[in-house]
Amino acid sequence: SQQGEEDPQALSIQEGENATMNCSYKTSINNLQWYRQNSGRGLVHLILIRSNEREKHSGRLRVTLDTSKKSSSLLITASRAADTASYFCASNTGGFKTIFGAGTRLFVKA
Amino acid sequence: DTEVTQTPKHLVMGMTNKKSLKCEQHMGHRAMYWYKQKAKKPPELMFVYSYEKLSINESVPSRFSPECPNSSLLNLHLHALQPEDSALYLCASSQERQAFGEKLFFGSGTQLSVL
Numbered sequence: 339s340q341q342g343e344e345d346p347q348a349l350s351i352q353e354g355e356n357a358t359m360n361c362s363y364k365t366s367i368n369n370l371q372w373y374r375q376n377s378g379r380g381l382v383h384l385i386l387i388r389s390n391e392r393e394k395h396s397g398r399l400r401v402t403l404d405t406s407k408k409s410s411s412l413l414i415t416a417s418r419a420a421d422t423a424s425y426f427c428a429s430n431t432g433g434f435k436t437i438f439g440a441g442t443r444l445f446v447k448a
Numbered sequence: 449d450t451e452v453t454q455t456p457k458h459l460v461m462g463m464t465n466k467k468s469l470k471c472e473q474h475m476g477h478r479a480m481y482w483y484k485q486k487a488k489k490p491p492e493l494m495f496v497y498s499y500e501k502l503s504i505n506e507s508v509p510s511r512f513s514p515e516c517p518n519s520s521l522l523n524l525h526l527h528a529l530q531p532e533d534s535a536l537y538l539c540a541s542s543q544e545r546q547a548f549g550e551k552l553f554f555g556s557g558t559q560l561s562v563l
Contacts, residue, residue, distance in 0.1 A: 371551060380452075380538060380554040381491065426490055428552075434479055434504055434542075436552060438490035 344427055344439040352447050357414040359442040361427030362407075368432045370403055370410050375424045375441075384412075384425075419448040454539050454555035462563055463529060469558045471522040471539030478544035479503075480522040481552065482514060485536040497522060498544055529562045536560070 344361045351357055363370070369388045373381040387394045387403045387410065394401045400413040414421055427439040452473045461467050471480065479498050483491035496504035497516040511533075513525040522539055536557045542550040 373552075373554075379536075380556040381540075381552070383551040383553070386551050434481070434496040434498065435493065437493065441490050 344425075344442050346442060347440065348443045348445070350445045350447065351417055353417060353419055355417055355446075357417050357421070357444055357446070359412045359425055359427075359444070361410045361412070361439050363410075363427075363429045363439070364408065365429075365431060367405075367429045369430045370401075371428045371430065371436065372399075372401060372410075372412050373426045373428055373438075375426065381426065414444075417444075417446045419446050422446045452539055452541055452553050452555035454537075454558050456558060457556065458559045458561075460561045460563060461526065461529065463531070465529075466525070466527045468526065469524040469537055469539075469560075471524075471555055472520055473541045473553070474520055475541060475553065476519075476543075477541035477553070478519055479542045479550075480516060481540040481542075482522070482524055483538040483540060485538055485557070487535075491538055495524075526560075529560075531562050534560055534562045 367389055369386055371386045372384040374384055375381045385396045385399055385401050387401050389405055398415045403410045422445050424441045424443050426441045428436045430436045455470045481496050482494040484494050485491040493506050494508045495514045500516045511528050515523040536559050538557045539555040540552040542552050
């Protein structure tokens with residue numbers, strides 16, 4: 339079964355607005371990662387947050403991790419039409435197993 | 449070079465065919481992965497190779513046969529597939545630091561259709 343679940347499943351916003359996606363996972367993790375996928379092609383790594391970290395920033399991205407609630411969120415600020423894509427959280431429980439959540443489909447209207 | 453290259457990009461095959469998917473990376477990564485992704489679903493882990501040895505097999509049917517001939521190449525041999533095996537097959541690589549769960553670098557995938 340999937341390790342992570344995400345909500346919302348789909349999100350439609352206007353350009354310039356912020357987009358927030360949430361992820362929950364089931365077991366203890368080593369780290370949690372966020373990936374982006376355009377049009378069903380390859381995934382691109384966005385950011386990795388380790389289990390002992392609570393918040394991380396990268397450009398317009400902000401990720402938080404709450405291990406007590408087994409949840410994470412990805413915030414994209416000042417969204418652009420080019421941010422339209424599917425976003426997946428992926429939890430790593432140690433070693434090579436990185437398991438992906440169901441994903442959020444983001445649509446940013448110009 | 450931070451690319452993972454997959455060939456072919458598209459593949460149509462019959463249920464009696466034998467075909468192979470290929471993946472190549474030149475980043476010096478020693479861990480390589482196969483994921484399967486159905487439409488509007490997340491990628492599902494199939495196999496992991498570490499230092500050219502099979503490390504993880506997620507109970508994948510034997511009609512899928514992985515091979516890692518050297519540290520840069522990863523193949524997935526396909527035989528007697530079923531229509532439900534139609535999916536996007538993604539290759540990925542990472543540095544081999546098992547304890548840290550390194551980030552994955554993905555190829556653009558092979559879109560497979562089984563008729």
